[in-house]
């Protein structure tokens with residue numbers, strides 16, 4: 001029996017652009033978002049701007065990027081601490097079930113620990129059963145609901 005090597009997790013670098021964009025397009029397609037190269041390029045520009053809060057990790061296996069995670073830090077006034085928010089997580093469908101998602105989340109937990117952050121947090125869709133198989137194993141499901149309000153002029 002052959003086993004896949006553990007993926008290597010590292011921050012995005014400028015040379016990842018073409019492959020990162022492919023994966024990010026697939027991620028947006030998974031959420032049935034209207035395709036937009038403008039958005040894909042904008043988010044990539046955030047990740048390559050060291051002053052921007054949004055940062056990216058990639059998972060590499062056999063020399064190819066097979067997964068991505070975008071994250072940022074957020075202040076938690078009630079706790080007086082900083083947390084890490086995981087915005088986007090995606091594994092190439094061909095590479096699923098081989099520990100890529102787990103390794104990306106694990107790296108975020110290590111970053112949180114090294115920086116003294118109090119939590120790694122993310123949201124997922126209620127019906128995303130596949131993702132929840134992993135999440136239920138690595139994190140605690142909360143009872144918080146998410147609300148979105150529209151920007152309105154006063």
Ligand SMILES: CC(C)(COP(=O)(O)OP(=O)(O)OC[C@H]1O[C@@H](n2cnc3c(N)ncnc32)[C@H](O)[C@@H]1OP(=O)(O)O)[C@@H](O)C(=O)NCCC(=O)NCCS
Pocket residue numbers: 030067089090091092095096097098099100101102103123124125128130131133134
């Ligand atoms: C959620 C997602 C990132 C998980 O990535 P992954 O690399 O498959 O995750 P892992 O392999 O680390 O863990 C998946 C778990 O699902 C199960 N699994 C087994 N075979 C699997 C397969 N072929 N496909 C998916 N999951 C499988 C396993 O229980 C595995 O846990 P294990 O480590 O105990 O074996 C991936 O399914 C994905 O990109 N989905 C579409 C986008 C999405 O839902 N993103 C998250 C939005 S919040």
